[in-house]
Amino acid sequence: MKRYAALIGLSEDGKADYRKLHAAVWPAVLAQISASNIRNYSIFLKEPENLLFSYFEYHGSDYAGDMAKMAADPTTQDWWALNMPLQRPLDTRSDGEWWADMTEIFHHA
Template sequence: MERIAQLMYLYPDQQEEYKKRHDELWPELEAALKAHGASNYSIFLDKNTDILFAYLEVESKSRYNQIADTDICKKWWAYMAPIMKTNEDNSPVTKELHEVFYLA
C-alpha cells in the first residue's frame, strides 16, 4: 500500500459548494476510484485559507494515476473546475507532499 498526500486550492466562498459536491459524489466516480486501487480517501479543509489537504492510500501509484485517463474523472474535473484552481486540462492544481514520518 502506498500513501498519497497533497494540497489543493479552492476559490474563495466555495467551501460549502465543494462539500456539497463531495457529499453527492457520483457512484461512477466512486467505482472508478476503487477500481484504480484507492481507499481510505479523506479530504480536509483549512477554512481560513481555502486550502484542501487530501490523503489516500493506493495499491500502486502508477495504477491509480491511470484514473486521469477515464471519462468519468475528466467529467468530474470539468464539474469541479469552476470552484477550485485547475490546470489547463481541468485537473486540480496540486502540491505533492512528501512523507517524513509514519506511525503504524
Template sequence: MERIGQIMYLHKDVYDEYQKRHSELWPEMKKELKDHGATNYSIFLNKANGQLFAYLEVPDTEKYNEIANTEICKKWWAYMEPLMDTNPDNSPIATDLKEVFHLD
C-alpha cells in the same frame, strides 16, 4: 500500501458547494476511484485560506494515476473546475507532499 498526500486550492466563496458536491459523489466516480485502488480517501479544508489537504492510500501509484485518463474523471474535473485552481486540462492544481513520518 502507498500513502498519498496532496495540497489543492479551493476558491474561498465555494466551500459549501465543494462539500455538497463531494457528499453527492457520483456513483460512477466512486467506482472508478475504487477500481484504481483508492482507499481511506479523505479531504480536509483549511477555511482560513481555501487550502485542501487530500490523503489516500493505494496499492500502486501508477495504477491509481491512470484514473486521469478515464472519461468519468475528466467529467468530474470539468464539474469541479469552477470551484478550484486548475490546470488547462481542468485537473486540480496539486502539490504532492513527501511523507516524512508515519506512526504504525
C-alpha cells in the same frame, strides 16, 4: 501500500459548491477510485485559509497506469470539470501538478 498526500487551495466563491459535490460524490467516480486501487481516501478543508488536504493509500502495483486509467475515464473527466474551476492550485506546485504533492516526513502505525 503507499500513502499519498496533496494540497490545493479552494476558492471562497466555490466553497459551498465543492462541499455540496463532495457530500454526494457520483457512484461511478467512487467506483473508479476503487478500481484504481485507492483506499482510505479523504479530503480535509482548513478554514479560513481555504486549503484542501487530500490523503489516500495506494494498494496497486502500477500507480502511473492506474492514474492514467482514471484520467481517461469520461465520468471522472466530467467530475473533474466541475471541481477544477473551484480549486486554486498553489504557486509552489511542481510542473504538471494540479494538487501539490507532499512529502511524508513522519508516520507512526
